[in-house]
Amino acid sequence: MWIYDSFFEVRGFTVEETRDSLVAGRRLDSFTAYIEKSSVPDLEIPKEFAKFKSLPSDENFKAILRAAILLTKPEKGRTGVFVAVGNSHASKLGSRYAMYDMLPGIISYVLDLKGPGAFLSSTCDSFGSMVTMARAYISSGLIDHALLLTSNLMLEGSDFKPSAILSSNGRCLPFTTLRDGSWPGLGAGGVVISNSRPAGHGVVGLRSSVTFSAGRDRASFTAPSIDAQQSAIEEAWGIAERDLGRASFIECHATGTKIGDSLEIESLKRALRRDHRIDPLLISASKEFIGHLDSASGLASLTRTYDHLLGMVAPKCSPKAKENEDVELMDGKVRLAFGERLNSQEATAGVTMNGISGSTTHIVLEREVL
Missing domain, CATH: 3.40.47.10 (Thiolase/Chalcone synthase)
Known part of the structure; x- marks a missing residue:
């Protein structure tokens, strides 16, 4: 697809x-x-x-x-x-x-x-x-x-x-x-x-998309669920038959709230534990540059990831974000992307979208060349 x-x-x-x-x-x-x-x-x-x-x-x-x-x-x-x-x-x-x-x-x-x-x-x-x-x-x-x-x-x-x-x-x-x-x-x-492959030498495949509701498995109705996010991530990469540990980067939901960002990073770190990744996973967030577009925020994240995969380059956070990265939160497992070149002809990326209603989605995209 x-x-x-x-x-x-x-x-x-x-x-x-x-x-x-x-x-x-x-x-x-x-x-x-x-x-x-x-x-x-x-x-x-x-x-x-x-x-x-x-x-x-x-x-x-x-x-x-x-x-x-x-x-x-x-x-x-x-x-x-x-x-x-x-x-x-x-x-x-x-x-x-x-x-x-x-x-x-x-x-x-x-x-x-x-x-x-x-x-x-x-x-x-x-x-x-x-x-x-x-x-x-x-x-x-x-x-x-x-x-x-x-x-x-x-x-x-x-x-x-x-x-x-x-x-x-x-x-x-x-x-x-x-x-x-x-x-x-x-x-x-x-x-x-x-299902039709678009014309062009570089194309992006939609390898999987998994959506879960957190049910009551969260601290409150408005609090994100670590378990639901972790499950969506793990199942999406499993369906895609790709290794999260080899992902080029992850475009996060990333609202910039203390609880939301903390729980999102924790869910990523838990999903990474079984993949034995050596170097930190690159992450990014479009909301830093265009704000939170509510129901349209997922489209912004998806198109951003699509463009970066086609260009074979990781997204770029601002210098201000890079200088003030929460190192303690990242714990050496993840870090903010800053425009790094992707070093293979095939690249994979995940996109996370969360809703205050408890719905969470993770999508896996992959760039391929003819």
Whole structure:
């Protein structure tokens, strides 16, 4: 199974600026610009969807439709459509999830896609849960391809005040001694996964995707579960038939909160114990540069990992993060990636996505060359 195409952009920035920032390690603070009401043009409903212009719509609605048009899709076979929207409670459109739950059907109708359509919400892990669901559909033979779309463009600035989750200094600095919480971000896009191998000398395969719910196996409803994360990681690498101990890097969920980062690192270290890795495992976190995009955060992590595998280079944290890395937390088993070159023609990476509802997903990607 392959990543056939991907598209992601931070609100107010181009696709190129977004992806360049994640590769080069430059910050794009879309949330501050949003609450300061900077002049970002409103999105338009694509002309292909003109038939539905009379429906109530907002920026999330239009961003999902835009991504559906811009993504390259295989020409033959059955395609499922899966949609997730972050912070839907902030929408002013009223009932029926602000029409969000109609998006899969609208897209399937306009693009003449014959697979299933689903609107999914499992908090911050929504995108990860969608990947696991879509991969299961493809593996079962019910569909050949999946179009996964997500947006997080509706926020209420007054709702975001310093707390145990929100950073007091406006920066998200995961796995550092400076971490004190996350910072919001806005973005949208999608990805196409397929049984059809995309053209090109370098391609990225989706080797596995595993999603677990933690149940009551955690300190509280909002606390992440070490065991669930460890189980998802171990099972994902087992299904992929790859060795976590030989992974090129792991893109973490990494909210920058003290408890979240600590439990995520602990789950990784436990999963690594049986793999006899000698050198520290490289880890990274896109939230340092673009903030926490709620349901769209998983897409940001996935596209970042995809781009780095294609370029055969590890992600890059900021010099500030590197200088203040929490060495005690890392314990010599993991360390922040800083743009190292990957030294083989085949490279593997994991992506972790967690939700406050208890859902956790781990995905294994692998770059191959012809």
